[in-house]
Amino acid sequence: MDINNLCLGTLCLTDASGYEIKKMFEDSFSHFQAVSFGSIYPALAKLSDQGLVSYREEAQEKRPNKKVFSITPEGRQHFFDNLMQTEPSEQYRSDFMVLMMFAHLLPEQRLEQIMQTQISQVSAELEILKGISESCCELTPGMRFTLEYGIAANTAVLELMQRRHKPLLKEIARHQQGKEKR
Amino acid sequence: MDINNLCLGTLCLTDASGYEIKKMFEDSFSHFQAVSFGSIYPALAKLSDQGLVSYREEAQEKRPNKKVFSITPEGRQHFFDNLMQTEPSEQYRSDFMVLMMFAHLLPEQRLEQIMQTQISQVSAELEILKGISESCCELTPGMRFTLEYGIAANTAVLELMQRRHKPLLKEIARHQQGKEKR
DNA sequence: ACATACATGTAAATAGTTACATGATTTC
DNA sequence: GAAATCATGTAACTATTTACATGTATGT
Numbered sequence: 001m002d003i004n005n006l007c008l009g010t011l012c013l014t015d016a017s018g019y020e021i022k023k024m025f026e027d028s029f030s031h032f033q034a035v036s037f038g039s040i041y042p043a044l045a046k047l048s049d050q051g052l053v054s055y056r057e058e059a060q061e062k063r064p065n066k067k068v069f070s071i072t073p074e075g076r077q078h079f080f081d082n083l084m085q086t087e088p089s090e091q092y093r094s095d096f097m098v099l100m101m102f103a104h105l106l107p108e109q110r111l112e113q114i115m116q117t118q119i120s121q122v123s124a125e126l127e128i129l130k131g132i133s134e135s136c137c138e139l140t141p142g143m144r145f146t147l148e149y150g151i152a153a154n155t156a157v158l159e160l161m162q163r164r165h166k167p168l169l170k171e172i173a174r175h176q177q178g179k180e181k182r
Numbered sequence: 183m184d185i186n187n188l189c190l191g192t193l194c195l196t197d198a199s200g201y202e203i204k205k206m207f208e209d210s211f212s213h214f215q216a217v218s219f220g221s222i223y224p225a226l227a228k229l230s231d232q233g234l235v236s237y238r239e240e241a242q243e244k245r246p247n248k249k250v251f252s253i254t255p256e257g258r259q260h261f262f263d264n265l266m267q268t269e270p271s272e273q274y275r276s277d278f279m280v281l282m283m284f285a286h287l288l289p290e291q292r293l294e295q296i297m298q299t300q301i302s303q304v305s306a307e308l309e310i311l312k313g314i315s316e317s318c319c320e321l322t323p324g325m326r327f328t329l330e331y332g333i334a335a336n337t338a339v340l341e342l343m344q345r346r347h348k349p350l351l352k353e354i355a356r357h358q359q360g361k362e363k364r
Numbered sequence: 365a366c367a368t369a370c371a372t373g374t375a376a377a378t379a380g381t382t383a384c385a386t387g388a389t390t391t392c
Numbered sequence: 393g394a395a396a397t398c399a400t401g402t403a404a405c406t407a408t409t410t411a412c413a414t415g416t417a418t419g420t
Contacts, residue, residue, distance in 0.1 A: 032280070141357050152342040
């Protein structure tokens with residue numbers, strides 16, 4: 001699912017500027033999809049050239065002008081076709097896990113720091129997701145599901161980290177001593 | 183954490199060929215890190231030029247020759263420095279979640295199919311992780327932890343999908359009818 | 365006969381991210 | 393006085409994937 005389709009999808013929900021599209025993903029769906037200005041503006045320009053979106057320029061008081069994009073019937077069809085074809089694949093890349101994989105090479109203090117950072121980040125993410133789920137009432141059932149999904153995954157790994165944190169440090173220390181003796 | 187460091191890390195554990203490094207990640211740690219030949223061979227060549235790894239060519243019977251790489255003391259130091267500096271960041275990108283986000287635009291049959299595919303994939307992943315965890319005894323405590331982490335996350339989302347699968351389809355159908363009436 | 369495992373490597377294409385450029389307004 | 397929010401856009405860079413090229417041996 002590329003940035004073009006994410007723009008089309010968002011514009012199926014409501015008209016929006018590039019800035020607003022980015023804001024929406026950053027605020028509510030960053031747990032499964034990143035977006036940056038450097039990709040969103042060229043994407044909207046390209047979609048406009050292809051006739052899949054149109055836009056009107058809106059002047060604002062005390063704010064810069066904005067380009068408000070709307071999806072065209074062709075854009076809607078194009079997006080629908082993509083939804084019907086796209087496979088539900090996933091990719092996860094974690095530096096935290098790579099660091100943990102080589103935990104036995106690190107001093108205890110550094111490991112403690114890595115664990116604490118990860119616990120903080122997952123906790124923060126969890127609070128954000130819960131916050132959106134509670135406060136926002138304009139969500140579709142599918143959107144609510146993505147929040148539930150994030151909450152379930154984050155809750156589970158947070159519980160694991162809190163439970164295994166201390167024992168793990170001991171196991172690693174024991175492993176390091178075992179290696180030294182040989 | 184780039185491919186160079188993944189190679190150095192693997193070679194801290196044992197000498198290996200490019201093929202073997204890829205196999206190790208593919209077999210046991212693909213749940214948080216992808217590797218492909220197109221990135222691994224150039225990376226090893228570069229590391230060799232920099233003096234961070236060395237290699238010997240090994241002839242094999244009934245098999246092509248292989249280049250067996252070893253980490254040098256400089257390589258070990260370089261990898262350690264990186265482990266000390268790398269932040270435990272994570273990125274997750276999910277087409278499944280994007281599809282679910284726009285579930286209200288899809289026919290029930292397609293939604294059913296997406297859900298079933300995701301359930302199968304998560305189940306399969308879970309079985310693989312449990313399999314490695316049980317059968318493989320040469321894992322460091324940190325590696326075991328990465329498996330536990332994957333098991334925890336996948337178990338939680340699988341439970342969620344099984345529990346919310348049917349009710350969600352009904353909620354979405356209701357939402358679609360609500361839209362039509364307006 | 366066909367697919368898979370073993371084994372290495374290159375080149376083109378993809379899909380981004382990061383940094384830069386600009387500038388008003390508001391909040392701390 | 394600094395940082396954040398609003399707002400759009402470009403260009404260089406990075407990292408990686410995909411496809412191609414080559415070849416043996418084994419299993420189905």
